[in-house]
Amino acid sequence: MERHWGVIVIGLGGMGSAACVELARRGVRVLGLEQHAAAHDRGSSHGETRIIRQCYFEHPDYVPLLLRAYELWGRLEQDSGRRLYRQTGLLISGTPDGEAVAGARDAARKHGLPLHDLSAAEVAQRFPWFRSPEGHAAVFEERAGYLAVEECVRAHWQVARAAGAELREREPVVDWQATDSGVVVRTAQGTYEADRLIIAAGAWSGPLLRDLDVTLRVVRKVSGWFPIAGPMVHPDTACPTYYFELDDGAFYGFPSLDGATIKVAEHSGGEPVADPATVDRTVRPDDVASLQRFLSRVVPEAATTPARTSVCLYTLSADHHFVIDRHPAHSRVVFAAGFSGHGFKFCPVIGEVLADLALNGATALPIGFLGLSRFESGGELPL
Incomplete structure (x- = not known):
């Protein structure tokens, strides 16, 4: 069994599965680990439907990300052959x-x-x-x-696997550790090494990010x-x-x-x-x-x-806005968490962001307002 990977992704709901798509499209050897079944109903990416919109009342800085998400949802529909979005x-x-x-x-x-x-x-x-x-x-x-939420997750799994990603169901992660050359991830089934790590574990993110001073x-x-x-x-x-x-x-x-x-x-x-x-x-x-x-x-x-x-x-x-950043102590580790009930519509663009951060350390997409640094100044996004 292969034990060393380019990138390991923990959590394969909406965000993690989207990251696997983007990484695999770029030719990265990616291992995705999901503790439940694909498109499960234990977390946040289920329930038939999610609203998608552009005039984003939560904060106008989300709009450029949404416009890119619309483009990527369209591409995913084409690549998967599934109908994911209905304009109502x-x-x-x-x-x-x-x-x-x-x-x-x-x-x-x-x-x-x-x-x-x-x-x-x-x-x-x-x-x-x-x-x-x-x-x-x-x-x-x-x-x-609206988006057909389970179909979207299934489409991500389908397209990621077709592009070469290894996605595993029912393999919960026990812990991870940064090393001088990358990361080590331990699951109930084994131990894996990778050059980079993406954590997108939804409601299970807290324990995996316990060394960060971030409220989830x-x-x-x-x-x-x-x-x-x-x-x-x-x-x-x-x-x-x-x-x-x-x-x-x-x-x-x-x-x-x-x-x-x-x-x-x-x-x-x-x-x-x-x-x-x-x-x-x-x-x-x-x-x-x-x-x-x-x-x-x-x-x-x-x-x-x-x-x-x-x-x-x-x-x-803490402020009901996403938290997306590189780990401040481990440059090879990136994470996305705290989507606060309004994140699913962004899945494919967040996947793109996570791939950029993991592989390049930065992204051209405008996510600066969602980083950890905002909490150093009181945790409020300026309007």
């Missing part, structure tokens, strides 16, 4: 000065992106199944849509698929993805994939998780109470008893 548009509703609406407008203005203001009457006319709260403003981004907090999140009938799920209805910033939380959802239910989740909140390996996967009535309140208020045609539910994990950084 995105309706954002919230107070005019709230993070979502004001932030989307700011990103659109700074980057020259199309974003349409909608009056309450226009929202009611175009999307009559939504009940916009009093005092809300709304914007609509036509280029937004894991929270448990619940999504629900709620029955609904009527025009919202009619095959000819152009239902968008949607994000509502309410006074009691932020909620998002998707068009119906099955013609019978809609997926809804809360972006805010979350139950702290001590150990992602032992997180409670049983969904309790109080787990869906906020989703039920949201539906009763905004999508009253939907039933409030879910047909099914799913548990996933967010890994939150």
